[in-house]
Amino acid sequence: MKKRIIGSAIAVIVIAAGAWAAFHFFNKKDTQLTPSLNTTPVRKGTIEVKVSGTGSIQPSDREKIKASKAGTVLKAPFKEGDTVKKGDILVSYEEDDVSSQIRSKEIDLKKKQLDLNDLQTRFKQAPDDETRESLALNIQKQQLDIESTKEDIANLKTSKSIDPIVAPISGLLTTFTVKPGDTLNPNAELGEIVDYSQMKMVVGIDELDISKVQKDLEAEILVEALPNEKFTGKVVSIADEGTTSNGVASFDVTIALAEAKNLKVGMSAEASIMTAKKEDVLYVPVEAVQSAQGKYFVLVPSTTGQSGQAAQDGQTGRSGQSGQGQQGQWGQRGQGGPGGMPENFQNMTEEERAAMREQFMSGRGGPGTGNTANSGTTNATTTTRVEVEVGINNENSIEIVSGLKAGDMVVLPTVKSSSSSMNMPGGLGIGGAGGFPSGGGGAFQGGGTVRQFTNSGGARMGGGR
Incomplete structure (x- = not known):
């Protein structure tokens, strides 16, 4: 008698725990019971x-204008703001007055020429050789002086003009205020x-x-x-x-x-x-590629585990076999997996969810048909490392030369999950309520009257009665 009381007490405790879990579950919105990997497909397109x-x-260009030599400005045809072309004369100088110097040199030249003629005449009339030698030497000296004077005259005639200042490039003339009559100094900026x-x-x-x-x-x-x-x-x-x-x-x-x-x-x-x-190249987000020892890798998703059988018309769903969860992401699952739930559960209105909760709490149970309930699964998403060859990359994308094909899914380094997701501890399976099938080892299964207590880790409740 004592053992039956203890057993009944245990059953009540387990059922109460299951009821609390179910109530908590149905009041959660957008709850995810399986791990979610952030993935993206391998795309084909253009990388820049x-x-x-x-x-x-x-x-594009600017040049300063400088005076080449000292002198007085004769002409300055352009002013600030004018557009000029390369080679245009910006400043011309007045000519130096050297006419008097040239006239003096020309007179000197004529005198030297007359002196030369006189020496030549005397040379012809010389009485002896000694006199002729002396006159010949003077004639040579006079000829050299004449040549020097001619060169001076030529230099004076050509040095009277100063090269004008021309535009080094084409463009707009700025900060230019030179006028005729201005005196310019060498290298002055104009x-x-x-x-x-x-x-x-x-x-x-x-x-x-x-x-x-x-x-x-x-x-x-x-x-x-x-x-x-x-x-x-x-x-x-x-x-x-x-x-x-x-x-x-x-x-x-x-x-x-x-x-x-x-x-x-x-x-x-x-x-x-x-x-x-x-x-027309394959590419993935640059953060999806990892490198180690000069090689490059990506992670691709893979799935392991088996699913439990769906409940049929109020019958109890059979327990699903255990699945291997990801260590460190969700914790390793124990015996049993999460229970199935209607395919449209996420899209139910709050009124429909409230009616389902009332069915469970009143013990009447739901329809429990396999057509409206998914099998409880113990599938766990894992990743596999794949070596790839990469090409060019920018700040967003990187080229995949080999190792993947268009459409393959790769894992990004972060896991996205909704704010209301539950992280279930390893070893706890959630059963279905009101005909929802469950994996074995869950806290509860279908809603209804207590039929028996099992050793599988939770109370079994007959669905639909």
Whole structure:
């Protein structure tokens, strides 16, 4: 008699525990009872690799104008704001007055010529050889003086003009105020020519990316002040020396813009340089790929375990065989697995769930047909490591050269689960209520009157009566 009382007490305790678990279960919304892996398929498409940098819009070229020599300005045909072409004369100098010097030299030349004629005459009339030798020497000296005077006259005639100042490039003349009559000093800065018809920008590229950048690579430019306009350009120069900041070196890369419409010097911009592009290739998110010892791997999902049999029309569902859960993710399952539930349970309204709870608590049970209940399962999702060969990658995607095919599922490093998910401790199976089948070893099975107490780890309750 004492043993029956103890046994009945145990049965009541187990049934109460099952009732609490069922009530808690039905009041949970969007509950997940099986582990969820965050997966994504292997896709096929285009991968673009870009290197980005920021900078400001600048004119493509600018040159300072300097005075070549000292002198007085004769003409200055252009003023500030004028557009000039390369080679245009910006400044011409007044000629130096050397006419008096030339006239003096010419008179001196005539005197020396007359002296030479006199020496030649005396040479012919010399009475002896000694006199002739002396006259011959004087004649040679006179001839040299005449040649020197002729050269002086020629230099004076050619040195009267100073080379004009010309435009070194085409562009807009800025800060230029030179006027006729101004006196210029050598190397004096007179103004500047700026080419606004073409624009460029200089961006700093990190030392880890600079090896990917080459001349003539295309670039897309986004100007902060003109967000609705798109600009393109090409790399025209790469700095040979970098600048270091906080231990990291960056290198200046100059990009010539294809169009300068609406652009102003000084506007902030960001350039994306296309360093690589592949079309029609397989790729996955870059975080899905792991590396070890120079090799690359991905995780793919796999499933193990068997399912319990569905209950039929109020009969008790048979226990499902134990499944191997994932250690550390859900805890290793003990005997039995989670019970089945209607396929549309997640889509039930709160009124329908309340009616189901009332059926269970009143002992009437549900319809218990195999058509409306899934088999209780003990399936557990695991992962398998697959070695792959990779190609190019950007910040989001990485190319898969071999090891996977399009459509294969790969596991991402995080597991997504709803906020209301229950993490069931290993060894506890949840049975079905009101005809819901369950795996063996659950806390309870179908709702109804107590029929017997078993040693499988929970009370068995007949469904539908």
